[in-house]
Structures are given as structure tokens and as C-alpha cells.
Amino acid sequence: MSRTARLFQLMQVLRSPPQPKTAESMAQDLGVSARTVHRDIEALRGLGAVIDGEAGYGFTLIEDATLPPLGFTNDELEALVLGLREVELIGDPELAKAAGQALRKLKGRLPPRQSHRLAHAVLSATRFDRPAPPGIEVSQLRQATWDELVVALGYTDAKGAITTRRVSPLTILYMDRASMLIAWCHLRQDFRAFRLDRMQALTVTDESFRPNRVPLLRKALDGIRAESAKLAADRKER
Template identity: 40%
Template sequence: MRRADRLFQIIQILRRARAPLTGEAIATELECSTRTLYRDIAELMAQRVPIRGEAGLGYVLEGGYDMPPLMLTPDEIEAAVLGAQWVSGQGDPALARAAQDLIAKIEAAIPEKLRPYIADPAATAPSFAVRPADGLDLALLRLQIRQGRKLAFAYVDANGRASRRVVWPVTLGFLETVRIVAAWCELRQDFRHFRADRISTPEFLDDRYPERPAALRAKWRRHLAERREKEKE
């Protein structure tokens, strides 16, 4: 890899990282020595790229620094197209349109020589699943999740039992054959997962639940992790 490409990739690695990365971890991804990596980090710092940290402790890219957003590699283009194809086939109508618009925007912005990676990608994401109709508007549900508002609906479980629920929606899962609403259920006082096709008469309430959406999602992830650990026992 040319040094200029490696310097660019270091910034990209740090930009997508959620926590400090050690020089060893970055060097492993770049397939170079840590000595080379440390020299490259020093060069970037000398160029006033706001990298904070030091060898052995980890590095982070401070906020306020950006690069041209569409300097994409062929692999990145194919990854974006593959993901957009999947969303176009699996997502709700609003997300499907957004995925198609995303591909069109990328195609319009990248150099001509890279456009064949969009027009004729090496990987595709076909969907042959037949899904039952959802019982609520998923675009409205996603908005409700972002705003941290409650949702009420009638629900019929796998055994045919009917109930009325008020929930704090956490996230929407797109599976191959069904869509799943993950939520804190006021009736059960616990996290529950509801199939969207078994929901009826939804009410998108104005009431906000007493948690930040991000904090509630973090609790839900811990709940899933704990459940997986119990299943291993």
C-alpha cells in the first residue's frame, strides 16, 4: 500500500472507531508494522490532523475534522450498493425509496471510472421472501422511536392470545420474513419483541417515555446479552 493511501486509511479507521484504538490494532488492519504505523501517526499529527493519544494507550480522531465524504474505494462502493439493495428489498417503502436515492446520489458524485461498480456490482442482495402485511406504518414507527414516544396496539401472540399493549419502542428489526418491534412493555414490565404483522389498531401516542431513546436501547442490548449468557448455561 502506498504511504499516501495508508495515511488516508488511518484517518478512515479512526473516524469509524467508537473507542480509542491501539497502534497494534491499526497496524494489524493495515498489514504494516507498528513502527511504520507510529511514523505515519506522527506525520498526520505534523499535518495538523487532530489525532489524540500516544503509543500503547490508543488513538482517537477528535471532532471537527472531516474529509471529502465520497472518496470511496471500489470495496466501499460495493458495500454501500449491497446494503442499499438489501434495504430496498427488506425495508418499509420509505426506507426502500431512501436506499434507491442513496445509490443514485453516490453514482452522481463518484468519478466516471468507478460507476461500473454501481451499474454492475460483483455482489447482489436478492430477496425471495414473502412477508405478511405489517399491522402498522413502519415509517411512523421509526419516527416514534426517534422521538422517544409511546405506542399502543392490540396484539395476538403465537398461541392466539389477544392483549392490548402500551410499549416504549426501542428499535425495528428487519428479518427475512417478518419485521420485529423491540420495546419495553408496560404490561409485562420487561422487554418484549412483537411481530409487526400481529399488531393491529396502532396508536402513536404523544406521551414520551421517561428514558432517553439511546439509554433505553443500551438497556435492551444488555438485556439481550444477559439472555444469551443464560441460554449458554
């Protein structure tokens, strides 16, 4: 097998799940030594592929230099326009602004025919009742969620009672009438949903809960799905 063919096959292996991939597993797939895989990884990096990882930890393909930077089907373009326009309507102010900027960047970088299609997309979005505006700077909350840092905040519940909470933020759900933070509440020692418009005085602490965000989020979403299924079953029985 030529080196060019081997590099091509290595890229195919890196693209396929699951990731990360160890040099030993890729060597077995390609019929070469792990040392050869390490050399080929460096060669691909030199050609522009962004590959994260190192020996002993496995490798993940982050950016594929062989794929065009922008290449969308017509349906993909319509989906992008619809999704970004929806974010303009329901996202917090910073996110809504970013969605508009993303649309303009797409229009400027697409080929003329697709740029015209984006500007005159068939699909659009509108909402007569937008979510209540947040009581905090949501960009800080999003960053704390990415960084897996505990946050402290003031919260007003549905009865008007005000409490101070320390929570591990897991995800933000933009819903029809209210945007919600799904988090692990340190006070209640359980998962809770907090409306962004009822929050105030957000403080990001230096207390990390890394690397637990993903497993906690998975467990929280499983609980939400189970509760939704139970409610749906109860409605059918009535």
C-alpha cells in the first residue's frame, strides 16, 4: 500500500466513530504498526488536519482539511436559516445577536447562487409570545456551563419566595414561554429547572465540577424524558 493510500485510509478511520481512537486500534485496522500510525498522524497534521490527542490517550479528528469549508445542500441551507431565525426570536440578547451575525457571515461566504437562496429562503420563523427576558447575563452562565464551574445566584420561585442557590449548570433549554437552566442544585441535592427570568445576581465561582457535566446532564435528561412519558401515560388513562 502506498503512503498516500494509507494516509487516505487513516483519515477514513479517524472520521468514523467511536472517538478517540488509539494508535493500536488504528494500526490493527490498517495492518501497520502503531509507530507508523504515529508518523502518519504527524504527516496529516502537517497537511492541515487538526487532530487532537497524543500517545496513550487516543486521537480525535477535530477539523478535516480535505473537506470544503462550506458546502450545503439546498435543504441544509433552509434548515440553517430556519434554525438561526428561531434563535433570533427565542435566544437571550447575546445569542440572538450572534444568530443574526452568523446569517450575514454565511451569506457573504457562500457561492452566489446559494447566497441568493439563503437571502430568499422559503422557510422562516415567527413567535407572538417570546420568552420573558433573562434577569442575568446569560453569556456568563453559558461560559460557566462550558467551563463546568459552579454558579451562585438569587432565585425567585413561583410563589415569590427568594432563595440563594449554588448550582452546577448543565444545559439551557429555550422553551416556548420561558428559558430554563437545567442544573444540579446543591441546596436540594437533586436536579432542578430554573427559569432565567427569575434569576438575579449571578456569580461564577472557581469551584469546578469537571468532568461530571456530561454524565449529570445525561441523567437529568433521562429523568425529564421519564417524567414526560409518565405524564403522557396518565393523560391517556383519563
